[in-house]
Structure formats: C-alpha cells, structure tokens
Amino acid sequence: MAANSSGGGSSDRQRTARQRLSVIAGHLQRPADGDVAVLAAECKAQEADVSGEEKTVPRRRQEIMKWNGWGYSDSRFLFNKKGQAEFTGKRYRLSGMIIPGLKDWFESTFGASLQHKTPATPILNSSAVPPPTLNEALVEELKSTSIPFSHDAEDRVFRAHGHCLHEIFALREGKLGRVPDMVVWPNCHNDVVKIVELACKHNVCLIPYGGGTSVSSALECPREETRSIVSLDTSQMNRILWIDEKNLTAHVEAGIVGQDLERLLNESGYCTGHEPDSMEFSSLGGWVATRASGMKKNIYGNIEDLVVHVKMVTPRGVIEKSCQGPRMSTGPDIHHFIMGSEGTLGVVTEVTMKIRPMPEYQKYGSVVFPNFEQGVACLREVAKQRCAPASIRLMDNEQFKFGHALKPQVSSIFTSFLDGLKKFYITKFKGFDPNHLCVATLLFEGDRERVLQHEKQVYDIAAKFGGLAAGEDNGQRGYMLTFVIAYLRDLGMDYYVIGESFETSVPWDRVLDICRNVKARIVRECKDKGVQFPPLSTCRVTQTYDAGACVYFYFAFNYRGLSDPVHVYEQVEHAAREEILANGGSLSHHHGVGKLRKEWMRETVSDVGIGMLKSVKDYVDPNNIFGNRNLL
Amino acid sequence: MPTPLKIPSCQQRHAAGLMEDETWVDLLKEKKDGCDLSHACRPFNPQTYSGASHCTTAELNAAVLESHFLHRVATEVAMETGVTVKEVKEEARSILEEMSQNLQLGFVRLMGFVLTKVLKRIFTGVFFNMDGLNTLQQAVKENPVILMPNHRSYVDFLVISYILFTYDIPLPVIAAGIPLAGMSIVGEILRRSGAFFIRRSIGSDKLYWAVLSEYVRSIVRGGFAPVEFYVEGLRSRTLKSLTPKLGMMQMVLEPYFKSEVFDITLVPISISYDRVLEESLLVHELLGVPKPKESTAGLLKASRVLQEDYGSMHVNFGRPLSVRQLCEGRINRGHYNLIPRCRTHVDLVQSPTAQEQACVSWIAHRVVRLQEQGSLLGPWPLMACLLLRAPAAVLTGEGLPWRQLREETLWLRRLALDFGALLKFPGQWNNVCCLFSVSDLHRSVVQRKEGRIYLVEEERDIPRKHPLSPEEGVLRTAAPLLMLAAYQNQCLHIFVRPAMLAVAARIAGSTQRDELLAAFCFLQVVFSNEFIFVPGRSHQDFEEACSLLEKCGAVQADRQEVTVAPGGQEVFSFLQELLQPFIHSYQVPRSPFQVLTEKHFLPTVRNKATNLILSGDLGTYEALSSDTQKNALSALRRLEAATKLRNEYKVNLAAVRRIGDALCEWLDRNTFIVLKVLFITASNGSLKAFFFSSLSL
Numbered sequence A: 001m002a003a004n005s006s007g008g009g010s011s012d013r014q015r016t017a018r019q020r021l022s023v024i025a026g027h028l029q030r031p032a033d034g035d036v037a038v039l040a041a042e043c044k045a046q047e048a049d050v051s052g053e054e055k056t057v058p059r060r061r062q063e064i065m066k067w068n069g070w071g072y073s074d075s076r077f078l079f080n081k082k083g084q085a086e087f088t089g090k091r092y093r094l095s096g097m098i099i100p101g102l103k104d105w106f107e108s109t110f111g112a113s114l115q116h117k118t119p120a121t122p123i124l125n126s127s128a129v130p131p132p133t134l135n136e137a138l139v140e141e142l143k144s145t146s147i148p149f150s151h152d153a154e155d156r157v158f159r160a161h162g163h164c165l166h167e168i169f170a171l172r173e174g175k176l177g178r179v180p181d182m183v184v185w186p187n188c189h190n191d192v193v194k195i196v197e198l199a200c201k202h203n204v205c206l207i208p209y210g211g212g213t214s215v216s217s218a219l220e221c222p223r224e225e226t227r228s229i230v231s232l233d234t235s236q237m238n239r240i241l242w243i244d245e246k247n248l249t250a251h252v253e254a255g256i257v258g259q260d261l262e263r264l265l266n267e268s269g270y271c272t273g274h275e276p277d278s279m280e281f282s283s284l285g286g287w288v289a290t291r292a293s294g295m296k297k298n299i300y301g302n303i304e305d306l307v308v309h310v311k312m313v314t315p316r317g318v319i320e321k322s323c324q325g326p327r328m329s330t331g332p333d334i335h336h337f338i339m340g341s342e343g344t345l346g347v348v349t350e351v352t353m354k355i356r357p358m359p360e361y362q363k364y365g366s367v368v369f370p371n372f373e374q375g376v377a378c379l380r381e382v383a384k385q386r387c388a389p390a391s392i393r394l395m396d397n398e399q400f401k402f403g404h405a406l407k408p409q410v411s412s413i414f415t416s417f418l419d420g421l422k423k424f425y426i427t428k429f430k431g432f433d434p435n436h437l438c439v440a441t442l443l444f445e446g447d448r449e450r451v452l453q454h455e456k457q458v459y460d461i462a463a464k465f466g467g468l469a470a471g472e473d474n475g476q477r478g479y480m481l482t483f484v485i486a487y488l489r490d491l492g493m494d495y496y497v498i499g500e501s502f503e504t505s506v507p508w509d510r511v512l513d514i515c516r517n518v519k520a521r522i523v524r525e526c527k528d529k530g531v532q533f534p535p536l537s538t539c540r541v542t543q544t545y546d547a548g549a550c551v552y553f554y555f556a557f558n559y560r561g562l563s564d565p566v567h568v569y570e571q572v573e574h575a576a577r578e579e580i581l582a583n584g585g586s587l588s589h590h591h592g593v594g595k596l597r598k599e600w601m602r603e604t605v606s607d608v609g610i611g612m613l614k615s616v617k618d619y620v621d622p623n624n625i626f627g628n629r630n631l632l
Numbered sequence B: 001m002p003t004p005l006k007i008p009s010c011q012q013r014h015a016a017g018l019m020e021d022e023t024w025v026d027l028l029k030e031k032k033d034g035c036d037l038s039h040a041c042r043p044f045n046p047q048t049y050s051g052a053s054h055c056t057t058a059e060l061n062a063a064v065l066e067s068h069f070l071h072r073v074a075t076e077v078a079m080e081t082g083v084t085v086k087e088v089k090e091e092a093r094s095i096l097e098e099m100s101q102n103l104q105l106g107f108v109r110l111m112g113f114v115l116t117k118v119l120k121r122i123f124t125g126v127f128f129n130m131d132g133l134n135t136l137q138q139a140v141k142e143n144p145v146i147l148m149p150n151h152r153s154y155v156d157f158l159v160i161s162y163i164l165f166t167y168d169i170p171l172p173v174i175a176a177g178i179p180l181a182g183m184s185i186v187g188e189i190l191r192r193s194g195a196f197f198i199r200r201s202i203g204s205d206k207l208y209w210a211v212l213s214e215y216v217r218s219i220v221r222g223g224f225a226p227v228e229f230y231v232e233g234l235r236s237r238t239l240k241s242l243t244p245k246l247g248m249m250q251m252v253l254e255p256y257f258k259s260e261v262f263d264i265t266l267v268p269i270s271i272s273y274d275r276v277l278e279e280s281l282l283v284h285e286l287l288g289v290p291k292p293k294e295s296t297a298g299l300l301k302a303s304r305v306l307q308e309d310y311g312s313m314h315v316n317f318g319r320p321l322s323v324r325q326l327c328e329g330r331i332n333r334g335h336y337n338l339i340p341r342c343r344t345h346v347d348l349v350q351s352p353t354a355q356e357q358a359c360v361s362w363i364a365h366r367v368v369r370l371q372e373q374g375s376l377l378g379p380w381p382l383m384a385c386l387l388l389r390a391p392a393a394v395l396t397g398e399g400l401p402w403r404q405l406r407e408e409t410l411w412l413r414r415l416a417l418d419f420g421a422l423l424k425f426p427g428q429w430n431n432v433c434c435l436f437s438v439s440d441l442h443r444s445v446v447q448r449k450e451g452r453i454y455l456v457e458e459e460r461d462i463p464r465k466h467p468l469s470p471e472e473g474v475l476r477t478a479a480p481l482l483m484l485a486a487y488q489n490q491c492l493h494i495f496v497r498p499a500m501l502a503v504a505a506r507i508a509g510s511t512q513r514d515e516l517l518a519a520f521c522f523l524q525v526v527f528s529n530e531f532i533f534v535p536g537r538s539h540q541d542f543e544e545a546c547s548l549l550e551k552c553g554a555v556q557a558d559r560q561e562v563t564v565a566p567g568g569q570e571v572f573s574f575l576q577e578l579l580q581p582f583i584h585s586y587q588v589p590r591s592p593f594q595v596l597t598e599k600h601f602l603p604t605v606r607n608k609a610t611n612l613i614l615s616g617d618l619g620t621y622e623a624l625s626s627d628t629q630k631n632a633l634s635a636l637r638r639l640e641a642a643t644k645l646r647n648e649y650k651v652n653l654a655a656v657r658r659i660g661d662a663l664c665e666w667l668d669r670n671t672f673i674v675l676k677v678l679f680i681t682a683s684n685g686s687l688k689a690f691f692f693s694s695l696s697l
C-alpha cells in the first residue's frame, strides 16, 4: 500500500510514473481503509500521450474543444439509451463509466425528465457570424510581421465569450452577438509589443484572450465598440523560459495553461501548486489578470503570493520591476495594478513564479459532520490553529447528495457492501441525519511523516466538532467533481436545466449566515420570478483564511415554462449578489469583476478608489486600446 | 341631545371583511363535544422552523451566558464598576434566572385543561379564524415567527397558546411583566407555559439590557420557539391601541438587520372581547384607584369573574408579514459590514442608527394598525359611541329612547362598513333580539327600562355613613362613562382618520386640499399618542380619509378641493363630535403647573378636572382618565412646551413662546389653524384649547 509512493532516490520521472501506476492499481483494488497516495492530477484529464514538447491548446481550438460548451469535444455527459448517465471519452477517471445514481438525482432534484430535451444547435453556422470589420492598414502591417492572424468565423466566435451561463446558452441557441473581428496569435513578448504598437497606431481595440474560462463576461465584446476588435490570443506563448533551482523560480510565458505548466514543471520535479479548478484550460496570464486562486493555496498561496516578477505590455510601453527581490518597499506595489487589471491595461507576457519541489506524498481524506454548522466551526478552528491541509472544503448537505449521485458504478459487490455499511454506520449509529450531514474533503501534501501527522491533527480537531473520518474515496470523489462539474452543466442544459456558480469571501462569523441567507434568497427569488420547480441552491466553503473564508454557491433550476430563462437566471443571480453584499461578503474572491459585476464596483472600493483606478487607466491607456470595458 | 342620525345615500356599499367570508371556528364548540382531559393529553407534534437549532431551555440559557456579546458587556461593566468579571457574570446569571422561561409541555397541558373549563364557563364562544391559523402553521416552518397580539386582558396569551397547542403549532415563549413572576404559584405556572419575565423599568442597567437582548435575540436567531410579545407594552386600559414600545421590537428585529436570519415573520393578532373581563378594574385604574398588585390572592378574588357572562372572544390571526419585505428600501444591512458582529448589537453603548430606529418604529406602528384593522367588532362599541354623544346628565337622568339608539346603531353600522370595519355578523343586527342581548350583556354599564336606556351608576360597597361628597359623585358617574368610553375606543380606529379630516375642515375653514392637509397633519402631531398613525404616512392617511368619506357619500373630492356633499353634513358632524372629548380633555393639563413633580402630576390634574366638571366648565369625563392626561402631557412634551427634568415636569416658558411664535408664523402663512381651534372650542362653551394656554403663558 504505502510502498508505492515515497520513492527515495529514484528519478522524478520514474517517481511520477510509479505514482500513476499506483493510482490505477489503487483504483482497481481499493482497500476499505488505508493510506494510498494519489496524485491530484489524476482527477483531471490525463495527457499520458503528450510528451513534454506537445502543448494542449492548438491555435485552432475547435480541433479539440467544444464551440458551445465546456471542455474537450470528446468528453461529455449523456444519458444513454437505457437512461443511464455516462461520461464519454478517455481523458478522465470518470470517462467511459456509468453513473447509475445521476438520473434519479437529476430528475428528483430538478423535476426534470429525460423526455423533455433541449438540444443545442449542433454545428456553428459560419454564415450567421457577422462579417468582420477589418482595419485594412493594420492587416497590411500585420502581414509584414509574420505574426499569425485570422478572421475565420469559427476562430472569432471561439474568442467572443467566456463561460457565463448566458454566453453558453446563447451559443447553444446559435445566437451570436458582437464577436472579435480578428484573432492574432503572438508567439512571444516581442510579438505582443509589435501588436500593441500597431493597435495604437491604427486605433483598434485589443482584447487579451488567455484560456477563455472567464466567468465574469470579461471576454464579451462591448456592444458599443465601433472600432475593429482584435482578440489577442496568448495560447501560443506557452514556454517555460527558464527554471532557477537556486531561488526556486520559473520564468514562464503568460499564455501557458495550467495543466501544461504543471506537467512541464513536474518533469523537472517541480510544481507551482497553483491549481484553480479551471487549470486544464485557464492560463497564467489569465490568472494574473483576474487575481486567481488555486485549490491548494494553503500551501502555495494565491497568484499574488506566487508571482515574483511580471512583464506587461501597455500602450505606454512595457511595465516591469528591475529586480526579483522577494519583497520590496518601493511605494505601492505596481504588481497590484497589473494583477486584477482584467485586460484593461495591457497584456501580461511573461511571469516569474515561485516553484516548489513536487510533494513526496499526497493523501485525500474526508470528514462527515452531523450538520453544516459543526463543519464550519471545525474549519474555523483549523484556520485558527493554522493547520489547514493543502485543501479543505466543506460541502453542504445538497452537495453531499450530489457527490453521492456522481458515484460511478462499482464492479465489486464487496465495495458497495462496504459503502452500504459505512452509510449505515454514519446515519444510524452516530445519529447523523442524512438530510443534515455534510462532508469536508481534504487533501494533504508533503513528506509522508508530516502528512500523517498533519492528518491526525486535523482529524482530532474534526472529532471535537462531531466529525467522523469518512475515507479517502469520498474525498477524492469530491475533488473529481470539481473537474467535471462544468461538463455537467452542459448535460443539464440538454434537459431544461440551467445553472452556474458564483463565489465570495466573508469574515468567519458571517459564514453561516451568508450561506443560509444567500441560498434562501435564491429559492425565494426563483419562486417570485415564476420558476416552476424548486431550484438547486447549495454552497460550499472552499478556502480558509486567518480572518475568513471563501464561499462558493451553486445554483441551478429547471426552466420549463419560462419564456426567458436566461433573464430570470440573471435576475436571480443579481439578487443573490445583492444578498451577498448585504451579508458582508465581497464582490468576488477570485472570479473577478468583468462586466458582470461592474455595477457594484463603486460601492465596493469607494468613489476615491474608483478615481484612483480610473486615473491609472487614463495614464496607461488614454485611447482605450484595451477596450474590453471590464471593471470600471 | 344630538338629533337622530339619518342614513346618508351611499354610492357603493362594500361589505368589508365580513365574518361570513372567513371560516371562524369556535374553540369551545370543538372541545365541548370531546373530553377536556383527553384533549389536554393529546399528542403534540408541532412542525417547527426548518432552520431551528434544537436545544433545550438549559442549553439556550447557557448559550446566552457564554455568548461573545455578553462576555464583552460583562467585561465592560466590570471595568466601569470595579468588580470582577466573574461577579458580573454571576449577576448576569441571576438576571437570566429571574427572566427565563421554562416551557414544559406538561404544564401547558395542565393549563389547557383548566383553561378549557374556565373558558367554557365565562365565554359563549372563543372564535378564531382557521385561515389565519393555517397560514401561521405554514409560516412557522419557514422563518422565525414573532406573534404580536394586542393586549386587552390577562387571558389573551393563555388563549393564544392554547389554540396553538390544539393545532400543533410550536408554543411561543412570551414576554411578560415581572410583577406576574412575583405571583408565587401562578408565576411558576406561567413560566412553565413559556412566559419569560421582564422588569418594568430597566432604565440604564446595562447588564440587564445585555442579558435581555441577547436572550431574545438568541431565541429568534436559533428559531428556538416563536416569540410572543405585546408591542403596545402594556395591557391597554382604555381598550384603545397604545403607541407601540420599541425596545422589544428592536430586539426581535435585530437578527434580521444583522443578517443573522434570512427573514423574520411577524404575525399581528387581533383579540377582541364582547366584554372585557377586567372592565371595572380598568376603569378604577384609570380613575386613580391604584392597580391591585398582581398577587395570587388577587387573582383568586377575581374568581368572582367566573360567575359572569362575557359573551364571546375573537382571535384573528393576521396575515404574516415578512420583515425582509418591510425593510426593503428602509434598511441597508451592508452598514453593519464594517463592525465586528459581537459589537453590532444594540446595547447602551451602541445605540441603533437613526435609519434603524425609524424602521423599527414604522414597523411597530404598522403592526398595531394591522391589529386594529383585524379586530372584530360587535354592535356594542358603536352603541357606546352613540351613547356618549348624550350629556352625562341625560344618561343618568331621563335616559335615551331605545328606538333612537337602535336606529342610530344601524346607521353607524353602515358607516363603519363603508369605512372598512370588520364587523361581527352585521347582517343580524336588524334582528330585534340582537341589540337587546348586547345591552343585556353589558348590564353593568347600561340598563334598559320601558323603552329607554340609562347609565348604571356605581354602587358603593362601603356603607354610606355620610352623603356623597360632590367629588365622589363625579367619580360615581365617571366609572360607567369611562367604561363606555373604553368600549367606544374599540371602534375609534375606524373613524379616526375621517374624523380628523372633518375636524380639520372645521379648523381650516377651507375646502382647499393643501390647507386641509396641513390642518390634518397638525392634528396628527397633537394626537399621536392618542391614536395610531404610522409615521411618515400623514399624506396617505389624509388620502384615505378623503376616499372613505367620498365612498360613504359625505364629501366630494377633486384634485383641489374637498367639499361636504349635500347630505353629508350628518356624517361630518358625527365625526367631529367623536373627537371632541379628546380636544376637550387636552385642555386640562395646562394651567396649574409651571413646575410639577412627577408624583403630583396626575393627582393635581385630576383634581383640577374634577373641579372643572363640577363647575360645569368641562363636559368630558374622559378628562379624568389618567391615560388621557398622560397622553396630553406627552403631546406637550412633544411640542416642547413642557420638559422633564429628573422627576419634575417643567413648563419651558421660552419654548412655549417659541412655539407660540412658530404657530403665529404659521398662522401668518396659513391664516387658519390656531385661531380656528380656539374658536371652535371656545364657541362650544368650553375652555380654551391647551395650545392657547401655551400661547398665553
């Protein structure tokens, strides 16, 4: 069992390979209770065939990705002829598996039915795409630079949106709004410098595009923009330029997506540890531009903690610091104008990031609590003692049930029997009410000794709050959910169910109240807005800090009988955000503001704050070349 | 003797909220068939608030004592007073012990058993609206619920708990005054029925406030049980709604302001009695015979009550109100984001914001208004109005012709219906027996003899050694008159807005809308202790008055003018006369005092009023009522003509002059109000209005 992980003197590559094997073995024959090491990366799509030099994201995204849904074209949920849910493709652990419980959960939670389908428009009708407004002079000059560009309809549509519900919903209906007129693929920092110069010269609007995973309408083309809009796709700037083992830093081009960055670093035995849920597709530049947060921030920090040096190309020129000192007292940190600028000031081209040796050992875990209140109290205590594992997340009862519904079919009768036994034990013996209990999922990382020690410490704290260790399986399934949930939304949309998640951060003593009130507000608003079925309104606490926590809400409903479901959805989400703010929650913990949450910026940062940001924008980009109109 | 009232021509006749629309269930009828004992022993499985943290009374108390908030206040108190935190906490514990309820189902069953027996004996029916109860049943599952009954009798809350018990609704914990706790056995029984006890005058006792507010908030926050309290603060001795008290209201609303709960549901409950158990007690309290200290023995003496018939009782469970909805646009909860939560609670250090205070007051007033609107009225309050129009001498002397009273009652019934009153079986009032039986029920106040109706003057229990002194004579007549006035008060809320418009029309001497409105608003300021006006709604109240009067055909209104309709004068004079006693009573408190101690205020004023009545200068016995006198004093204070300094009331000459000036200025601008007020009151042969005295001082 434990023999398969800590690979003392063996090379990194071998170690990785061995860990992988162990995972597969572990999955096939999982002991009921044991400390098997598994890699976090196992939860997301596996790129086993891709060698170090091959990159995930091609210029033509349509070759591997959906145009009107989440992720890879070959991976999706569907209900097969027998009415069983199934996940297609080969990339994920869940791929090719049957998920027997999903249908019942889906139908009973949403009042949905497999009989009532709302299929998406199958293919993108290029003729429906408005013809591009090209700035001929710019096109001419671009041609002479050898920087690739395109005004192909598909290319442009792909870069016209992020993954907000309304964006995807419109695509599924075949509706296209304003799309960029052109896409350029710079290959390096200097290409970007050239493009920005040309854009200024010819007064076109530039919108940086990283991984396209934005959930704040940040990538949407402003309707009022009359200039030619050029989408600057960073995906081909995806090299690690150097690794500095002495200082544990890596200098990386900003277009690299998370999975490539981790994989390439892993090959040298390192990692950044920055793992936002969208890491398969989101880019380093995107993280910097949105102030992203990764699941394992407790060990590695959020993006602002990881960045040592940034280079950004602005209409005024390149902004960067002169050295790589770990901390400086040189007035306001200019990095903080860059981080969170959401593509309004310039293009992040290169970033020096902290790296860490890959952890020797990883272990999932889970704890069941009799109710959400106890769970939150436990997380608070863990934060107080500053002993949070790499990741600790607390799901409420609805999500716990959701997680259960996502259990793939198991072949061994023995396992399911054990499952049954476990459930019986939890619900009956310990007096846990299945309609109240909730579960925390844990991920420990580090050297083996410490992980085990750490684990004990956390479980001991949990026990004080009535928490009961519930095995690694439950934990791992929880993290797996993270990577497939976006695919599940597409499945819902095939059957009249729409939904989305949104997040906030809030002081500890308001966590319970905000969770309760926002969930209740969603239910109330849905009712008021004429939604015919009770919505799914659930939350989880996904990050802990000294002074508060990050809370994530999921909300979905069956829209049968509504004439304008997206509008209803937006009204409810709007109300939910108002509720968050009234409850002392922040406008955003990591998704950013974009255009979706702009209206609350003034009250969030005060008049003077807005003025400060405006004056920076006015100085850096007086002609609004970076005209995506986010934030302000 | 006012001329008999004729029925005006009504354009529309709304049968507003008649009893027939709703299913009223008689609790006693239901139970009469079954056995009381088995009822008391029935299984009780209420469906509780879904978000409730199920804890025991002891756990609740422990949580209160261990709360962050209390700890902080205790630390502060310790610092301020120089004792140890431990001692302060010990004190907090004993405060909580004195305060806390100890709801026990067994006791509720016992109470239920006894109560059924008693209720069956004294009431012919205890009605409640089934629809309201069904809605409540639903509401308790969704949010913490606050039950807000009006308070007219000591049996109010027992009956409510009993109804809830019968229909499987979680039993409330009830805020009660500490004197009740002092009644040894009864206090304990009440405690076990869910009552918790609050000291009457808390003043600036910081620790007490802290314990109380944390206790109440904890119950609301955790959905421990529905909280029941009387927003009027006291049992109304005039049977008129009292100006709401805001302390408790603030405490129950706070968890919403601080986003500690998603919503809170307020349920106004209107309780009305055909005949109030404590009727004679009330009157004696008002006349200054001190209120008997609530003792067990006193209650037993009250067992005389059991021999009498009190007609029926109605409990109307109002439509639940969502605090969230009420607060929309009034409270910005985000204001509390920058204050640590254990500090945001109201204590003496951190008093509520103006925004919050205004909202609390507004909600409290609204609830009282809803209680008024939900009260069910029989013929008796209307008859009382009509009886009181006659001079006391007539009522005690030759009496009123019964036929006239009957006709007028039917006339007034129609007017009341037009004004949207909730009347009890109004269709049956024509029936000969109906009004007879009503007057019979009230034979302690009136007597029917040979086609005429008379006031029953008080018997003195003490054997008379010497003839009655004139002062005693006044009191003797005053008692039944005040009782009549109290019953009249039950229906005043229906008429008060139109009546104020009618009076405003008279003082303004104009038909212009804006002038009428100004006069109307002025009257609202003067009488805001007397009647319930929701703050900030003067304009709507005015509009409401106009439209009601229009509806009954008494006025014609357009955008500029409101004029008395042909044939509307009847209604108009009736309404003006309705308010007259109040205007008259308000004159009394003026003359004798420039400086008056609190203790001497009431006796002095009462003597003065008695003398005025004896001299024939004052025709209104209601001026003898201590409640009226207190209200008048409040009005003076509100107008800053009197100030309170420690235990003394002082007439602030400068302020009075300032008001005088202000009024004069107003007078210049509007050239109507004050003089007209003085004019009417003077022309009615009474004393000058109290504001005149202010001016002349």
Ligand SMILES: Cc1cc2nc3c(=O)[nH]c(=O)nc-3n(C[C@H](O)[C@H](O)[C@H](O)COP(=O)(O)OP(=O)(O)OC[C@H]3O[C@@H](n4cnc5c(N)ncnc54)[C@H](O)[C@@H]3O)c2cc1C
Residues within 6 Å of the ligand: A162, A163, A207, A208, A209, A210, A211, A212, A213, A214, A215, A218, A219, A234, A254, A255, A275, A276, A277, A278, A281, A282, A283, A284, A285, A286, A287, A288, A289, A290, A291, A292, A293, A294, A295, A342, A343, A344, A346, A347, A348, A349, A486, A590, A591, A592, A628, A630
């Ligand atoms: C399923 C799902 C899960 C998610 N989970 C997380 C999570 O766990 N944590 C988290 O923080 N976020 C998460 N997000 C949100 C999103 O992934 C992040 O905002 C991410 O940082 C965006 O990166 P991107 O490369 O996709 O940027 P894009 O979506 O392409 O762009 C986002 C914004 O950044 C600007 N931008 C992009 N690249 C650059 C650049 N190089 N220079 C300047 N501006 C640039 C764009 O103009 C745009 O305004 C999630 C989103 C989805 C759909």
